[in-house]
Amino acid sequence: MSIQWFPGHMTAAKKKAAESMERIDVVIEVLDARAPEAGSNPLIRELREFRQRPCLKVLNKSDLADPAATQAWLTHFNSQKNVRAVALSCKKPGEAAKIPKLCLSLAPHRGTPLKPLRMMVMGIPNVGKSTFINALLKRRTAAVGDEPAITKNLQHFDLNDAMQLIDTPGMMWPKIEYESDGYLLAASNLIGRNAYDEGEVAAFLGDLLLARYPALLVQRYKIPLAGLDGVALIAAIAKQRGFRGKGGEPELGKAAMTLLQDYRSGTLGRISLETPTTRASMMRLD
Structure with missing residues (x-):
């Protein structure tokens, strides 16, 4: 199944x-x-490269990610021209405070009251842009939610008399090129729930976790993993948790959502769904 999600308001957001x-x-x-x-929108890259604007990539939710994978991504992004990268968790007070200085290093000719540094915050839905804005401003001004596409319009904020922020709506691109990317985004709750089948996404996630983080699955669910694939893992979770429906049949939907929520919330542990190396391999397979 190919997962696609491009609500109509995103065309206006791009413009x-x-x-x-x-x-x-x-x-x-x-x-x-x-x-x-x-989750890096190719339209964002095209827009900023057309105007020759530098980019600071903020790897948010790093407290939920595998530290070794995050370090590999930082090395990867920091090797790119006109790009800097930093990892943080916007939910940790003070971590966002480093951002203005990093942005200023990318545009050292700005950052005075006469020439304020103008920073535009971009990204796909539900990556935490509004939480990031609130952390920078040290007050709740941008709407926050756990469903994609909360922000619908551009919002302007003064960080101080020498720095300005523009918050943009979450922006997808019209066609997700790689099928695996759609599943990665859906597993991480980065696209609307109406765009995918949760059981299929959970099975995809299960296959990935069995291959890369089996110890975390055993620790969480206390089940033997030998011979399991993603679908069988969901069935095993249903059995272990006693998820039963009418006639005693296992509630696979409930087990699938349990696996997704345990990953999304960090209950399973610190997990990354891709590294620069595994991504290269997945692209060859798609």
Whole structure:
């Protein structure tokens, strides 16, 4: 199943972002640290490269991600031209405080009251842009939620008299090129739930976790993993948790959601769904 999600308001969001790009100095692209390349919108890259704007990639939710994978992504992104990368968790007070200085290093000619540094925050839905904005401003001004596409319009904020922030709506791209990316995004709750089948996504996630994080599965669910694939893992979770429906049949849907929620919340442990190396392998298979 190919997963696609491009709500109508995102076409307008792209147009507004393109118009604003001419008047900003640095793009701050907020990413989910667990799947940073799968969730990096190619339209954002095209817009900023057309205007030759530098980019600070913020790997948010790093407290949920595998530290070794995150370090590999930082090395990967920091090797790119006109790009800096930093990992943080916006839920940890003070971690966002390093961002203005990093942005200023990308546009050292700005950052005075006469020439304020203008930073545009971009990213796909639900990566934590609004939480990031609130952490920078040290007050709750941007709407926050756990469902994709909360912000619908551009919002302007003054960080201080020498720095300005523009918050943009979460913006997807019209067609997800790689099928595996759709599953990575769905597993991480980065696209609308109406765009995918939760059972299929949970089975995909199960296959990935069995291959890369089997010890975390055993620790959480206390089940033997020998011979299991993603579908069988979900059935085993249903049996172990006693999820039964009418006639005593296992409630596979409930077990699938349990696996997804345990991953999304960090209950399973610190997990990354891709690294630069595994991504290269997945792209060859897609």
